[in-house]
Amino acid sequence: MVTDVDADSPVYVRVAAVLRQEILDGVYPAGASLPPEDGIGRMHGVGRMSVRRAIDVLRHEGLITTERGRPAQVRAQPARxxxxxxxxxxxxxxxxxxxxxxxxxxxxxxxxxxxxxxxxxxxxxxxxxxxxxxxxxxxxxxxxxx
Structure with a gap:
């Protein structure tokens, strides 16, 4: 499946955890676009609704920005x-x-x-x-x- 975060967690939570870790690890640096929803779905073997919910989680965490018709972009994290x-x-x-x-x-x-x-x-x-x-x-x- 997607990750071993918590097998009892909903799929979208597990997908969000993988994407979050990839962002934090620099796989997707600030300003980079995440793959399109269908691509993320194929990579993780999940449906589009699970991908959309995972992206929504990351957006609400302030890690990415979204704009209709464009792939999600990794948000630059300001210096604290x-x-x-x-x-x-x-x-x-x-x-x-x-x-x-x-x-x-x-x-x-x-x-x-x-x-x-x-x-x-x-x-x-x-x-x-x-x-x-x-x-x-x-x-x-x-x-x-x-």
Whole structure:
């Protein structure tokens, strides 16, 4: 079959796992197109609906972008910046509203991080671009991560 991820998992989940690993391994680098749906189906011995659902999973994870009539493309993963948290600061992850996603240019499937500061302000960041860093400084520090 497709993969040994979990034999009890639905087929589309297993296909998504294989494609995800291939993207992470660089088989499909940023900007590359995935094979057409029928090609993925033939490679993995699955039907088109399973392929479409697998592609939808990857799109919602922010790994690929899709456009009607074109093969899915691997999305460039932005370098991450770190948000420093002070004592008592809290980070909450949630999905953005449609308006927030458009305003902040957050791809489908990427959560929004809300940093609630002890002194009152709330800051928001796209989760695919930021990670929390604990420490005394509250400045955001940009660090490329591989």
């Amino acid at each position: 910046a770190f948000v420093a948290l002070g004592g008592g600061d809290v980070v909450v992850a949630r999905m953005p509203s449609r308006e927030q996603a458009q305003r902040l240019r957050i791809p489908v499937g990427v959560p929004l991080l809300e940093v609630h500061r002890t002194d009152g302000p709330v800051e928001t960041y796209p989760a695919d671009q930021f990670a929390a860093l604990t420490g005394n400084s509250r400045r955001m520090q940009r660090h490329a991560t591989g």
